[in-house]
Amino acid sequence: MQIIITENHKELSKKASEIIIKQINKKPESKIGFATGKTPLETYKNLAKSKKDFSRTKAFNLDEYYPIKKTSKKSFYFYMQKNIIKPLKISKSFLLNGGDKIKKQITEYKKFIKSPDLIILGIGANGHVAFNEPNSKIDSKTRHVKLIHKKTNAITIGIKEILSSKKILLLASGTTKAKAIKNLINEKISARYPASFLKKHKNFIIILDKKSARYINKEK
Ligand code: GLP
Secondary structure, three states, X not given: OEEEEEOOHHHHHHHHHHHHXXXXXXXXXXXXXXXXXXXXXXXXXXXXXXXXXXXXXXXXXXXXXXOOOOOOOOOHHHHHHHHHHOOOOOOEEEOOOOOOOHHHHHHHHHHHOOOOOEEEXXXXXXXXXXXXXXXXXXXXXXXXXXXXXXXXXXXXXXXXXHHOOOEEEEEEOOHHHHHHHHHHHXXXXXXXXXXXXXXXXXXXXXXXXXXXXXXXXXXX
């Protein structure tokens, strides 16, 4: 596990976009899983501004509410189109969506996400990654889940599939994520903190800003 603490969200976004661009330089046809959410938005804007050619990149999302319309601005499908697929001109992608039959989507998604090069993650305040909430299993795969704090259900990539990526990049920013980051870094690996499973990975990079890093016990 490598931990990079940056000054603020802008610096975090700069660092994250540099790592993603380095990956594309090395392998233009990289298969990348993109987190949705506020945290990586500026990172994705930097990618678009870089004018780098992402046309050969293979993209997938990590989760989606179910049911939700593809056209809903709250859907991750919409977010992916708006912030990744269109601006980066990506031609090959598989996006989980909140409308099509779950079983069929999961079968196709599992095929598409085989051997990922990079997965970019955010983290929930309760330590979830994608929609792997507390008590998710280390060998979990893509599945239909019920969300703890929301009335809706969702589809999520599993922990096992995240761990199958060659590289994992987790981004966290702001005080609302500070506890989750402390648990991830300082506590033992456990299903109570699903993100902690990622510490088993050889190539796991965490990029934080000062606010999300405030409770880390640096001695450990
Ligand atoms: C959601 C999503 C995650 C996302 C996380 C953090 O619950 N399921 O995939 O990474 O929240 O989102 P944000 O970056 O907006 O804080």
